[in-house]
Amino acid sequence: MKKTISLIAAAAAMPPVLGPGTAAAEEVNLYSYRQPFLIQPFLDEFTRQTGIRVNVVYAQKGMLQRLKAEGRNTPADAVLTVDISRLDALTNAELLQPVSSPVLDRNIPAQYRHPQGHWYGLTTRARIIYVSKDRVKPGEVASYEDLAKPHMKGRVCTRSGKHVYTVSLIASIIEARGEKAAEAWLRGVKANLARKPQGNDRAQVKAIKDGVCDVSLGMTYYMGKMATNDKKPEQKKWAASVRILFPNQAGRGTHVNISGAAVTEHAKNKANAVRLLEFLSEDFAQKMYADQNFEYPVKAGVEWHPLVAGWGKFKSDAVNLDNIARHRATATKLVDRVNFDG
Amino acid sequence: MTAAAALAQRPPRLGFAAAGVDGWTLGALIVAGCVAIPIGAVLVLAAGTGSDIWGHLIDTVLARYVGTTLGLMAGVGAGTLIIGVGTAWLVTNFGFPGRGLFEWSLLLPLAIPSYVIAFVFTDFLEFAGPVQGLLRELGGWTSPRDYWFPEIRSLGGAIAVMSLVLYPYVYLLSRAAFLEQSVGMMEVSRSLGRGPWRSFLTVAVPLARPSIAVGVSLVLMETLNDFGTVDFFAVQTLTLGIFDVWFNLNSVAGAAQIAGVILLFVMVLLTAERFSRRRQRYHGQGRALRRAVPRRLTGFAALLSTLACTLPLALGFLLPVGLLSADVAANLELVGGRAFLTSAGNSLLLAAVAALVAVLIGLQLAYGVRLSGNRALKSLTRVASLGYAIPGAVLAVGVMIPFGFLDNWIDAQSSRLFGISTGLILSGTGAALVFAYVVRFLALSQGAVESGLERVTPNIDGAARTLGCRPAGVLWRVHVPLLRGSMLTAAILVFVDTMKELPMTVIMRPFNFETLATQVHQFAASEQFAEASPAALAIVLAGILPVIILSRAMRNTVHIDTRAEART
Numbered sequence: 001m002k003k004t005i006s007l008i009a010a011a012a013a014m015p016p017v018l019g020p021g022t023a024a025a026e027e028v029n030l031y032s033y034r035q036p037f038l039i040q041p042f043l044d045e046f047t048r049q050t051g052i053r054v055n056v057v058y059a060q061k062g063m064l065q066r067l068k069a070e071g072r073n074t075p076a077d078a079v080l081t082v083d084i085s086r087l088d089a090l091t092n093a094e095l096l097q098p099v100s101s102p103v104l105d106r107n108i109p110a111q112y113r114h115p116q117g118h119w120y121g122l123t124t125r126a127r128i129i130y131v132s133k134d135r136v137k138p139g140e141v142a143s144y145e146d147l148a149k150p151h152m153k154g155r156v157c158t159r160s161g162k163h164v165y166t167v168s169l170i171a172s173i174i175e176a177r178g179e180k181a182a183e184a185w186l187r188g189v190k191a192n193l194a195r196k197p198q199g200n201d202r203a204q205v206k207a208i209k210d211g212v213c214d215v216s217l218g219m220t221y222y223m224g225k226m227a228t229n230d231k232k233p234e235q236k237k238w239a240a241s242v243r244i245l246f247p248n249q250a251g252r253g254t255h256v257n258i259s260g261a262a263v264t265e266h267a268k269n270k271a272n273a274v275r276l277l278e279f280l281s282e283d284f285a286q287k288m289y290a291d292q293n294f295e296y297p298v299k300a301g302v303e304w305h306p307l308v309a310g311w312g313k314f315k316s317d318a319v320n321l322d323n324i325a326r327h328r329a330t331a332t333k334l335v336d337r338v339n340f341d342g
Numbered sequence: 343m344t345a346a347a348a349l350a351q352r353p354p355r356l357g358f359a360a361a362g363v364d365g366w367t368l369g370a371l372i373v374a375g376c377v378a379i380p381i382g383a384v385l386v387l388a389a390g391t392g393s394d395i396w397g398h399l400i401d402t403v404l405a406r407y408v409g410t411t412l413g414l415m416a417g418v419g420a421g422t423l424i425i426g427v428g429t430a431w432l433v434t435n436f437g438f439p440g441r442g443l444f445e446w447s448l449l450l451p452l453a454i455p456s457y458v459i460a461f462v463f464t465d466f467l468e469f470a471g472p473v474q475g476l477l478r479e480l481g482g483w484t485s486p487r488d489y490w491f492p493e494i495r496s497l498g499g500a501i502a503v504m505s506l507v508l509y510p511y512v513y514l515l516s517r518a519a520f521l522e523q524s525v526g527m528m529e530v531s532r533s534l535g536r537g538p539w540r541s542f543l544t545v546a547v548p549l550a551r552p553s554i555a556v557g558v559s560l561v562l563m564e565t566l567n568d569f570g571t572v573d574f575f576a577v578q579t580l581t582l583g584i585f586d587v588w589f590n591l592n593s594v595a596g597a598a599q600i601a602g603v604i605l606l607f608v609m610v611l612l613t614a615e616r617f618s619r620r621r622q623r624y625h626g627q628g629r630a631l632r633r634a635v636p637r638r639l640t641g642f643a644a645l646l647s648t649l650a651c652t653l654p655l656a657l658g659f660l661l662p663v664g665l666l667s668a669d670v671a672a673n674l675e676l677v678g679g680r681a682f683l684t685s686a687g688n689s690l691l692l693a694a695v696a697a698l699v700a701v702l703i704g705l706q707l708a709y710g711v712r713l714s715g716n717r718a719l720k721s722l723t724r725v726a727s728l729g730y731a732i733p734g735a736v737l738a739v740g741v742m743i744p745f746g747f748l749d750n751w752i753d754a755q756s757s758r759l760f761g762i763s764t765g766l767i768l769s770g771t772g773a774a775l776v777f778a779y780v781v782r783f784l785a786l787s788q789g790a791v792e793s794g795l796e797r798v799t800p801n802i803d804g805a806a807r808t809l810g811c812r813p814a815g816v817l818w819r820v821h822v823p824l825l826r827g828s829m830l831t832a833a834i835l836v837f838v839d840t841m842k843e844l845p846m847t848v849i850m851r852p853f854n855f856e857t858l859a860t861q862v863h864q865f866a867a868s869e870q871f872a873e874a875s876p877a878a879l880a881i882v883l884a885g886i887l888p889v890i891i892l893s894r895a896m897r898n899t900v901h902i903d904t905r906a907e908a909r910t
Binding site for chain 2: 234
């Protein structure tokens, strides 16, 4: 018992530093899947413009379970996340509430928001193919499908098939061409791998630079991060060794995913949360948010980062992201069946 | 344990006489029960619906997950056993150049989080790293197809880096045991014609076995709960499977079921180990211990010993710290700012409170078990210590669920009775986080205290009781002085591990609350290791001082023991 008391004593001693975020008049409490160093600049700007303070917890694994465990008393008003799968999981767990706002509807294309307003996309990123400038001839690779063809044997690198980005891409192929075709494609890519899937998208570009492989799957934003990395200038060389290829331009278009935001089911500061979402959908934050991580703003007419603009315009897969989220479990099981990571 | 059984038969004094439960046991039962709740919550999760994952797993990846997991456990177990016991034996019994330095510095790798050593070594050993770069220059090669080099992102790589940072657990506990062994035993063995090697293997190691077993089981539990390293090295273990099922198949129930399978693994292992030495007792003779004067080694043997101690220290500590420091030098602007200092302060505060609470609870439970031999308490304590084998993120869910339930219940009652909403009282506070650390690290504190207690002969308890001392008095006046070393060990293990702890801290922390580990996480999550290096190095530095204190204290423990025993 004495120990229980000391636990409580510890609790009593700590609140000034460690207490929970309480609902003051002008606050919004944010659970963020995105890193503080990415979002802090525009959150600060939001506070400057509106006087609303933003409290943040940044975490990924277990965020949904935390919201669920906290239930109706959760302090969280809004969630900031990447990848449709997480927004979809939160929606299915009934942890988000529908929001309707003329501002959000005007700024965000229907393709990138939930039909009932449970979540809103804020930026997009394209899953592209990085190709070696030296070793890949023009026309050798033009689509995701080409990565599975025999002429690419031993030339392909990718991160784990279980990573959220890969699973979403596979889901988009299931949506476009069916499960059988997606499995055949995955087997084809596996047969062409230069090495066991490992590392992140950046590590694949490094592998191309090193000559381990000639092409890799990756997100566009990694190119920006490498090309402008003054801390690790060697990454500029990795970036310089590849070019970005937007796949499937002759067909359904390149697979894109979103980062997005949503208002929680039990938000205490709902008005402030909606205001934050609206702020994030307007020109100023759209540009800042997108530029910060070399992503594409969802709002039409917002200027792209010069580097991003330099990669050129492209046709993106127009499928509703909700459908991709639906194929997620099937895609995951395909990765196991093909033993893609093995 | 015959003596403990004898103690249990003493006339009970409190009101639970009928049930054979005294106040101590009852208190210990309650505390152990509280700590076991989150583990129970994980098992309840596992019973949830929507988790038809097993058919799929068995058809596809399960055999590989299990095989890789067993391989990793065997490799890390063997690696830490050889390094830990070997170096502990050398520094305790022999004199060779650098011995005084190695005595404490061999513990230093403990301060390095395995997720840090994983990325540091990958940077160093991969194709673009300095080692292969040099090899290419020497050999005149250009592409990876020109020569062979072991792949660091592999099972072997994971075994190597995990062994290098985890062996100190084995070193720490086996050295404590070796230090307490009477030199007489070894002399008898040697005089009966056994050489130094055979005496080591047939006398010293078997005598130290309870401590070595605790050390290795801590290592194996830590191996099983690790996600960062196996994920980074793309080694497909059951732990990786947990997260795959959780997030990709969206089945937290399935994830909890795999965690349950891992717990079963651990329990079988621990039970087997205990069963195999069920008839053995390991108490010291209760006489003043005469320490052996370390035998001075010369020539080749001395050189070899120095080398054997240098290797783990160099690879497990000096190299990673050196490489980290180089990265820090390039990111100096991230050091020393207010955010950084606040994070460091938060880490230290959390670690200190967690260490204190964990040691007190560990002591209470270990002594409760010794005192009563109560079966239920024994089992409950074992269950409560299993938190160490569950991946942090999963255990965090197990902690958050009961806290959320309790908070919402209190809120509902308060609203109903007084019309006042209390909101969440404990969820998302530092107190909940400290509780989570205790759930996670109880195995460390309870294990260290218990193995210390096991070496104190029950005759001492008996003598003190005969002289009229009550159980609390025996603990306070006899065991606590005797166990100072063990308790310090427990406190420092929990302190250092809390500093390093990542997944629970990240998910359970309050708003706007950063620690050094969360600082590492926000950068390491996107493999921006250079930016993560200052906080990572700070974690290591914060761990060094306690580790040195621990080691100094250990050397003095024997004298304390001797004095204490002389007094009794």
